[in-house]
Amino acid sequence: VDAFTDLPCFFIFVCYFEKLVAISRYQDLSNVFTISWVTKLDSQLYPVITTNAVSPRDISEHVQKKLETVLPEIKRAQCEVEQRIKTTDALMAKSPPVTETSLTVKNKLSEMNYKLVEITREYQTLLEKLVTYFHHLNDIDKTMNNINNRFSKALPRNLIELDVVIKEHEISTENLIETFKSLQSECGQLMDRINKQEPQSAAEQDIAKLQHTIRFRRDNWERDWNKRRDDLEAHRQLCQFDSDLQQINNTLNDLSNQLAGVKGQYGESLPAASAISLKFVHFEKTIEELEKRIETFVRKGEQMLEEQHVHSPHINHHVRDLQDRWNKFKQQVRETRRLIDLSIKYFQLVEEADQWFREGSRLLMTITKKATTVKKPEEAQALLNEIATFLKPGECKQDERIRQICQLSAELFGHESSPQYNDVVIQNTDMLESFAEIRRELEDLAKNLKLVEEQREKARKEQEEADAKLEAAKAEAAAAKAAAQAAEEARRAAEIAARVMKESTISHNVEIIELPYVREIPVVDEKPVEKTIEIVEIVQQPKMEAPKFVSPLNDAVIEEGSKFTFVCKVIGTPMPIVTWYKDGISIQNFPDYETSFDQGLCTLTIDETFADDSARYSCKATNAAGSAETSAALLVKETEPEEQLLPPTFVKYLQPTSVKEGQPFQFECKVEGNPLPTVQWFKNADCIDNSPDYVITYNNGEAILKFDKVYLVDKAEYSCKATNDLGTAQCSTTLNV
Structure with a gap:
């Protein structure tokens, strides 16, 4: 009432009220505009990823820039809304009649303020997670680039080193797959947040962008990984091919050297040749095992060629080269086997010839002994017939043997005058000369015996004649003796008569003539009679x-x-x-x-x-x-030194050694003993005598274990064990790689 009583003051109040109402109306309009702007804020914030960049780094920078520019604007809007709420509250307090519009606007402003707070928090969180996500994608790109760079370098040719690379590739793949799984989980969480936070159309755009970025990288990685895996597998097949080829070539070289050592070495007798043949059987079994390895190797090579391996020309060249070399080697083995079989036939013929010589020698001795008891020509002729029976078929067969021995000698040794051939020819000549000489002697003996028989017969006849003559001589001698007695009696009678005649003066002259073999006996007659007696001297031959x-x-x-x-x-x-x-x-x-x-x-x-x-x-x-x-x-x-038996003793020991990987190396040691020991090689406690990874030689006590190339797996303790009937000896050492 006081105010209205004071009219000037009333007008002032009316003017102030009108101004206050005008301000209130303006504030309401501003609040409505602010509400409308805040309501449209979602469409301005989303989608978040509006760039066409594909690099995670560029997208991350884009999101970070939004975080740095858009978020302050939202906070500014939030401050403006809070300021308008405060202004509205003040106006409502100054103008008591509060309209329903003002209350509605105030409530809208309060809701907007709460919403802005939520939007600010959620928007900031989403952008920060997106930045982190794209950072992770960028890290994956770096990891993928590092892996690509690591495996794009020249791959090793060594199998062990290549296996290490393949293992690294598998480990890196597994790690990257785990990273992709983690990133996929992170992407799923982001998509759930986007679906809840963004409008549908904006959410679809951002989700499509997220899915594209991870799917694109995963697809690229799988493509690159498959290609690298195929390349590594192809390279490993090539390395395995080269490694197997090198091992086969090394084994083939060793076998070729052994075959060259066998060629021309057939022994000096049938047992030695048979032993060489038996040893060559074991050699042929080794060749059969190698042939199986080569057949497997060739099948793998042909399979790689069928699969169009990237190194097909290299594979085809070496497969064909190996097949040609193997065929030539097998031909040499067959030729060597043929020559060894011929050597056995050669020494069999030599043995047969020697057996014929032995039979001939026994026959010579037998005939020689029998010849000492031969008394008749028929017995000597029987011995001659026995010789003829032995020589008639045997000499022809022996000539054929010698001819075959000569041919085989030329084929085996390259010349006809082998020691065995020379011995056979000399023995054959000597034996035939001995038979010829004993035949001559037997023929001479037969002739002599026949001559002796003839002489005996002649002597018998002469003896009979001599006896007859002797009897006649004896008869004549008896007659002569009787005549002499008669003559003596006549002489005596003549003497008596002479004395008588002398006495009677009648004289007669009596003449007696004595000759060596003729005695004349005078007969008192007018005509004297002569009678001659011949005395034959008999010379008796000595008894044989x-x-x-x-x-x-x-x-x-x-x-x-x-x-x-x-x-x-x-x-x-x-x-x-x-x-x-x-x-x-x-x-x-x-x-x-x-x-x-x-x-x-x-x-x-x-x-x-x-x-x-x-x-x-x-x-x-x-x-x-x-x-x-x-x-x-x-x-x-023969004066031979007494042989002393000795147990195995190492005179040269294995020495510890360090070798660089990939270098060749060999262990050497020497052992003595009588009889010569046998040796075995051990790696740690395992016998490696039959392992294809090593080349083992043993010659007159010198043992060698050879590595073509040393690898890390060869690092171990190695032992050589020597054994004979008198005991065992062993020496050991270590190999560091």
Whole structure:
């Protein structure tokens, strides 16, 4: 009432009220505008990812820039809303009649303020998570680039090193897959937040962008990983191919060297050739095992060619080269086997020839012994027939053997004059000469025996004639004696008559003439009568006696190098002719043997004896009445040093060694013992004699374990164990790689 009583003051109040109402209306309009702007804020904030960039780094910078520019604007709007709420509250307090519009605007402003607070918090959180997510994507890109750079370098050719690279690739792949899984989970959480926070159309855009970024990288990674995996697998196949090829070539080189060592070495006898053949059987089994390895290797190579391996020209070249080399090697093995079989046939023929020589020698000895008891020409002829029976088929067969031996010698040794061939030819010539000589001797003996028989017959006839003449001579001598007696009686009678006649003066002259073989007996008659008696002188020949050894030969055993003399004594009439034999072969006039014969004493002297002087020696005596023989064996003992048996002893030990990986290396040691020990190699406690990773040689006690290339897995303790019948020895050392 007081105000209205004061009119000026009333007008002032009216003007103030009108102004206050005008301000209130303006504030309401501003609040409505602010509410409308805040309501449209969602459409201005989303979608968040509005750039066309594909790099995670660029997208992250884009989101970070939004975070730095948009978020302050939202906070500014939030401050403006709070200021308008405060202004509205003040106006409502000054103008009591509060309109419904003002209350609605105030409530809207309060809601907007709360919403702005939520939007600010959620928007900031979303952008920060997006920045983190794209940072993770960028890290994945870096990791993928590092992996690509790591495996884009030249790959090693060594299998062990390559396996390490493949293992690293698998580990890096597994780690990256885990990272992708973690990032995929993070992407799913972001998509859930975007669906809840952003409008549908904006959310679809941001989600599509997120899915594209991770799917694009995962697809690229899978493509690159598959390509690298295929490349690594192809490279590993190539390395395995080269490694297998090198091992096969090394084994083939060793076998070729062994085959070259066997070629031309067939031994000196049938047992040695058979042993070489048996050893070659084991060699052929090794070749069969290698052939299986080569067939497997070739199949793998052809499979790689069918699969169009990236290195197909390289594979095809080496497969064809290996096949050509293997075919040539097998041809050499077949040729060597053929020659070894021929060597066995060669030594079989030599053995057959030697057997024929032995049979011939036995026959010579038998005939020589029988010849000493031959008394008749028929017996000598029987021995000649026995020789002919042996030589007639045997000599032809022996000639054929010698011809085959000559051919085989030329094929095996490249020349016809092998030692065995020369020995066979010499022995064959000597034996045939011995048979020829004994045939001549038997023929001479038969002739002599026949001559002796003829002489005996002639002597018998002459004896009979001589006896007849002797009887006649005896008769004539008796007649002469009777005549002489008669003459003596006549002489006496004549003397008596002469005395009578003298006395009667009648004288008669009586003449007596004595001749050596004619005696004249005068008869008192007018005509004298002469009678002549012939006395025949009979010369009686000495009686013949066949040879007989009164002191035979005796067996003897002597040391090599000493002097020795065989002595025997023979009697016979006439004095026999003596011939010396060694194993049925005449050694008369040999410079190595000195013979003598004096009044039946026979000697054979060897100034210096050797082992090949061991034989059976015979002394044969022959005359017109027959023959005799004595024989004895001479054994010359070789002077050999006594062999001492010894257990294995290492004279050269294994030495500890450090070797760089990939370098060749070999362990060497030497062992002695009698008999020569056998050796085994061990890696740690495992025997490696049959392992294809090593080349093992053993020659006259020198043992070698060879590594073509040393790898990390070869680091170990190595041992060489030597064994013979007297014991065992072992030496060990370590190899550091």
